[in-house]
Amino acid sequence: MITRKAIGLSLLIVAIGLDTGVTSASGASAASGAPSGNRVTVWGTSLSMGGGPTLGQQTIRMVAHANAAGSQLRIRLSNLRGTTPLAVGAVSIAAQSDGATPVPGTLRTVTFSQAKTLSIPAGADVVSDPIPMSVAAEQNVLVSVYLPQGSRSPCWHSDAFDRTWLSTTGDHTGDVGNGNYAQSTTSWYYLAGVDVVPSEARGTVVAFGDSITDGYSTPTSAYQRWPDALARRLAEDRHPMGVVDAGIGGNKVLTDAPNNLGIAALKRFAHDALEQPGVRTVILMEGINDIGNDAGPNGGPLTAQDLINGYKALIDQAHRAGVRILGGTMLPFKGAGYYNDAREAIRQAGNQWIRTSGAFDGVVDFDAATRDPSNPAAMHPKYDCGDHLHPNRIGMQAMANAVDLKLLYPKGQ
Template sequence: MTTGGPNFTDQTLRMVAHPSVGGAGLRVHLSNLRGTTPLAVGAVSVALQADRATAADGSQRAVTFSHKKALTIPAGQEVVSDPVPLSVRAEQNLLVSLYLPQATSSATWHSDAFDVSYLSKPGDHTADAEDGNYVAATTSWYYLSGLDVVAPAARGTVVAFGDSITDGYNTPASVYHRWPDDLARRLAGPHPSAVVDAGIGGNRVLTDVPNIWQGVSALKRFAHDALAQPGVRTVILMEGINDIGNNAGPGGVPLTAQQLIDGYRELIRQAHAAGVRILGGTLLPDKGAGYYSESAEAIRQAANAWIRTGGQFDGVVDFDQALQDPSDPAALRAGFDSGDHLHPNEAGMQAMADAVDLRLLNR
């Protein structure tokens, strides 16, 4: 989650959440982490989605926080709801509705959710079963930072951590064909693993992005966005192409491969200190994209060589090998290219998910 989203007054937001595992109960996470003023929340509800902003019959539940329906979240803070008794299947969409009675500022949001969210007319419409009072739509989430599913049979959580490629850029909204979605389907079964998508478009390993909605660096957000996820056992890290493409070394100096590798070493250190395994994902080819140059390609190749052979990660997922063009390994294979030569299409996302050796996740 980042800051810089739009402001709301006396309005209800109805957002779609797509769980990777099923269970018999839920907890809702709300965040004012990037906010600069307290956030007043008048009411929250959760329901199974029937269609668009319409709830399935009989599925609506009021959500409470410390047994209260209304709350104020201080700037820089987050809250987790009381347990909500609602059964949900894996990949069964949920509607989380949030009423904001007072003017907001500096929204904590996820700008590129690639899922449709609905905005209401004025008023508290959290209890509305139908969608008639929801009059606008967007593809961002606001203040909703997580949804826990109580799933006793699950084997824990895998966190896919990265940038816009992990975020799902250039994949269609509301179809759930990002590579973490595809990986979750591979991990389905009697004892599934949950998959959390912690991708943020434009994000970098070493430095904050000047555009505030693209977030603080991976080094700063890793502990919160990856290691603090409930039940996390393994992180799959694939990030660095934005550092390379922007030649963004620490302190404004030109980037070197060693700086990027040192960033990876620090993320590995943080993961291991938390008792979490971390897999290194090689960086995808990008020849033909605006980021590409011979000097940038040399850094990508050096980073990938270290990921493969450095022996510091607990395992390697060779995304580069899986998606490169056999006749030109510096470029994406045409059948996997969304058209910008940087982001994979749906077939490419599936190929990324298929490149993960599931044995690395079940140790």
């Protein structure tokens, strides 16, 4: 297990709930209050460094869509990929009414080790004090973060497929209306997770991958990514679980991608997947960008064995952390811009290994669920968003439907 320097921070509000804990650059978490073993993550994302816009001395109001119910929320802010300390002047949380407007009476100040202001070191995460507030499944909360010194190169998630509002100059974390939030964007900044003491959920599932998992082509604020659909399936089956979407557009297994496309899965897996509160199972589907960019581990051409070696390393990380990992087969991509027959052969070899090696704790055959039976190298037209690489809304649901839910449940359930 990778170790991490603990900072020891927490959060307190009077209407939305979190616990305490801190994490650092290398990837292990250290609790600074109540242990996180009984908590689940109900919203989370993966952050990258570089390529983001300069932020002024303003407040960022972001939406987190909870996919399971619970109380005593905690929020996690991350400067993990940052290179300089981040000054945070104030943080608030509220139930969302509409847009940047909170539900009346729900706005609460968030504290960290009982402090309202803090500096997050470069390479570190901070976790708030527990907020005495409840959240329902499918409920949105607004998290507002005031940056008194701004930020030139923020840690961010470029493609949120959700709405974020940027205020005029100053601390507007306490605003109960949207008048000072004149601009909006579709990225998240510094906000990495929300976890709760669950009402019913029995653990956290992490969907780990690239732009397909990230939800490319799905409508803004519609929550139609396949991890969203999976969370709803679990709830409908009366086995709710927190589901984290740890997808980053353009991400690769073996090598880093520039700017907002994130560091390699091998480097970010421990932090983004294995350290999520309550994590029991990871569903891994990644590799198509390695193939499409012919990105071998040493700057040379990619082979199927290179990709398989990467999968083995991720499986080993998961098992050493006591976490189950399911292998998701790579989707068909014939017709996409970087398709060719040689690359298709690598995809087929990688998928065959996922299905038959027995190295994973289970398999989700996303390929079989989305391919065109009359042209198996291509996605079925009814699932294709139009670029022959990313599924549309119907395709995202088909991916969620391909998951055998029993693979995710605790033993005996």
